[in-house]
Amino acid sequence: MKIVYISTYAPRECGIATFTNDLLNAVLVTGSADLISQDVVAITDQKESYLYPDEVKFSIQQDNQHDYIQAANFINSEQYDCCVLEHEFGIFGGVSGLYILSLIKQIHIPLIVNFHTILEKPSTDEKAILIEIAKRASKIVVMTQHAIGILSRVYQIPVEKIVCIPHGVPTYSKSQQQAKADLQLAHKKIILTFGFIGRNKGIETVIKALPAVVRSNPEVVYLIVGKTHPNVLRHSGEEYREFLQQLTEDLKLTDYVQFVNDFVDIDLLSTYLSACDIYVTPYINEAQITSGTLSYAIGAGAAVLSTPYWHAVELLGEGRGVLFPFKDAITLGVELKKLLNSPAELIDQRARALEFGKNMTWTKLGENYLSLIREASLNYSFDSTKHLELAIADLPPFSLAHIRRLTNQVGIIQHATYSIPNYKEGYCLDDNARALLISLMAYEEFEDAHALELMPTYLAYIHYAQRPDGLFHNFMNYGNEFLDDIGSEDSFGRTIWALGYLFKASPLTSYYQLGQEMFFRASTNFENLRSIRAIAYVIMGISHYLEHQPNDENMIERMRVLSNKLVHEYKVSSNSNWEWFEPVLAYDNAILPLSLLQASKFLNDEELNFMVLKTMRFLEEIIFQNGYLSIVGNQDWYRQNQLISKFGQQPIDVTATVLMFYEAYKLTNDAQYLEKMTRSFQWFLGENDLKLALYDAETKGSCDGLESYGINRNQGAESTICYLISYLTVHKALK
Known part of the structure; x- marks a missing residue:
């Protein structure tokens, strides 16, 4: 029996370090020195260094997340039979010790967790982290019956998963x-x-x-x-x-x-x-x-x-x-x-x-722990694909509750403080266009009555924001005053994307008619766009329009002109090691190949198809290096031969990736793209670098992103809409 412990450890002066040292000795005495092998992965604090004993085989610097991932690789390589985690929020790095999730969710052996602290009134992060640890654990050890009640009542952990083993005490020899x-x-x-x-x-x-x-x-x-x-x-x-x-x-x-x-x-x-x-x-x-x-x-x-x-x-x-x-x-x-x-x-x-x-006594505890370890090892079977499987039944219930919370009679408020609308930040065209898109998709997929109710609000905002020349204002304060003369090209493109979708999914003729007027009033500006993402959004809008009007040769030609602009940017920026449209991977990256995948249905251009596949493969190799979606963060982005910015990961990139793989699946019927689409969506549900879900089951919203310190717990319009677009795409693909 080969056991590894994750804990602080002597000579670090820490109560949990002492506990773990005593536990190792107790298990060793209970078993046989010839049959029991025990090692320690030690958590080292605040850049301290310790002269650890021989049983410490790996040391983790508390605040270095990469060390946790390396520790998981070490554990997987050493063929341990079981892992025992001594958990206390304060000894692990990240907000509320979240870095430990990066370790335990990567190991391939049964996990026994000993919770040394259980909070009856945890913070959002503390509760989420403890629940995720409990999900991964084969068995949970607590030291009091009271702890079982808290775990069951506050964290909804099944009591049959919990074992009460009291704190050990030494044998006292002196009178x-x-x-x-x-x-x-x-x-x-x-x-x-x-x-x-x-x-x-x-x-x-x-x-x-x-x-x-x-x-x-x-x-x-x-x-x-x-x-x-x-x-x-x-x-x-x-x-x-x-x-x-x-x-x-x-x-x-x-x-x-x-x-x-x-x-x-x-x-x-x-x-x-x-x-x-x-x-x-x-x-x-x-x-x-x-x-x-x-x-x-x-x-x-x-x-x-x-x-x-x-x-x-x-x-x-x-x-x-x-x-x-x-x-x-x-x-x-x-x-x-x-x-x-x-x-x-x-x-x-x-x-x-x-x-x-x-x-x-520690002797009795050693017997209890060893029995638990043997049971966990006997009953555990590692399945490398289990966490990647996703069916409709696994999806959270669909809800527009948070979208409705953010929406008033004017439009959708762009930001939130936690889940509460932040009126100080006002409105923007980007989010109202995306909100129109999600309401159309939700009605199309579920005939959702709330979606139908919300549509005219977003359409009215877009209509109010459009200038006579077809361009749009973007930002508006809570007093309904526009803060810009002309909005960004990206906001223009996202609006065309939503209006294009309106052509094929409008539930009412009057919505269609208004959308048509705005779409064609704006179309005179298509060829003037310089932003490659704005161009991509417009291509997607045109593609949706052409699904409704496939014989509009004039619009097909406009699509071709815009697609050629992206091809030109690719040829200028790419080389044998950099198959991309610009010298940097920045935001909303997958939207670029996605738009050309949609264009390929109408342009019949083999060179274009070949180029799109190359850019998709290039992007995929970067964002799936660890077996799960790890998108480029917005702290420093990613340039060739430089480090990939890991944090500042935004939901907008995830949604584009989900849509890209779904479009590839529709075009090729290749199941690998379906699997990659679902893996991308699971970023929202916890398959990400921090191993924490961004989707909030209580509010029905999505948190704003992954940061180096943890989850950005604000739930603005963009993040929740992106979650819902991804959700509806996956639901459509799996049904």
Whole structure:
């Protein structure tokens, strides 16, 4: 059995690193050294470097996404039987640790995930990431029953996928008397708190409770064992420890409080725990699903006083400890004195804790984990094509809800803040033209009543934006004032694309008539276009028009002139290693070969057909290098012999790619294009570089793009329309 763990790891000073090290040892002791092989992929933080032990075979720099992909390749090459992920949001790179998705979704072996933190009120990213991890996992391990309820209720994870294995504790070999003697505290009553120090630990509550305690128990000493948490140290230094020390001095407790500023090893920690009479966890927030320090204290047979955070409520039930209210130093003082002044009760509570702790030893945990690993390995079968398959039943329900949210009586608002229309940004012709297109497609595919209702709004905006010379204004503020004299060529081209589609899909004659007037009024400007994308959009509009009027020789000739412009640009810019229309791959790239694919149906030009296939292959090799769609980002684009800009990926490029492969499939009936079309669409559903869906099932909108930090959670008109165009195209192709 060959196992690989993804985690922080010793000598990094981190609770999860310690946990993983203990787990490896427990599994090794449970199994046989001859039969069990265990390696670690270690997460390294903030450009630190560690002298890792031999079992660490690969190190990931936390904020370098490429390292996660390389780690996946390493794991796949080493023929492991199972992978165990120790998950905590803060130890992985990207927003809310999203980079870990790039790793786990690329490996070919079963995955067991141990969630060390589970949030009842997660952010959008935290929830999405945890759900994606859970989907990939064969089994999920949590340490409390309460965690199972949260995963089921908040994240809709099936309970049968979840296993509760409590936090492990060491076997304590020293008696209390011996441990106290070793610490030179033989005649003291020891109160202990250990672990990383930070404001959320609430240690000041214990210090404030001590004056009332030491008056009747002068032999008491409170030990605060642990370093300041590294993240706290980086941002706030020792501010909290200094506050606690000052508080100790102000309350005249320096003889009763000792600070041990060290990340103690397991042997010394065991001594402290064995020595203590009362262990206190005074955390200030209930939302802590697991506390390793609390588990260790129970395992050591300490009498425990704790605030009622989730893990404490569960672990200290049935008389194994005492709960006191958050930040309540008075009640804590009362409970401390009660235990210290009642030796029999103190002994009884310690005995109950010790008995329960026998079920939490690392030996028992090793057995549970090894059994789970063997089960997962036995039942897992990797299917390299599974995630690529897509049927109509797999598609989310079709909905224009977000489009309707963005649309008012004037038109569609171009931007949104999250899913809320941003009126400050006003309207644009581009989005209203695309909105007309999607309403036509939706009515054509589903006879959607909402689509029919929305059409005249978008048509009216386009009509209002057209100038007498056939050109258009583009941007308009929320006060209905145009902000430009003449809009961009691209906005002109997109409008012609939508008006062309109106010819073949208009549900009402009056819509057709108005569209026809605007189309031909604009047509006098076709030959003046210089933008190659505007030319491509117009070619697509003409193509849709010709599907309705195939014998219009004048329009066929206009299409030929425009197509020749694209051919000319190709000949100027291309070479043996660069089969493209310009010296850069920028935005909406697939629209260029797509337009010529549509033109080829009417132009009967073999040279054109051959050139289109070359440009399609060239583009495909770039955007499918990793087996999924990874389009060129808008940060720096892509020039020959330079790095491809990975982020700033926009839905508009995905939609053009979906349409391109669909058009190729229609022309050739080659199933490979159908498969590439569905793979391209799955970019919206999470098959992308960040492994997160951009489609929002709650709002029915699409997020605006993939950025280096994560998902751009705004849901503007362009992104949602692009998702819906892609959706309807795939639906039409698969039905």
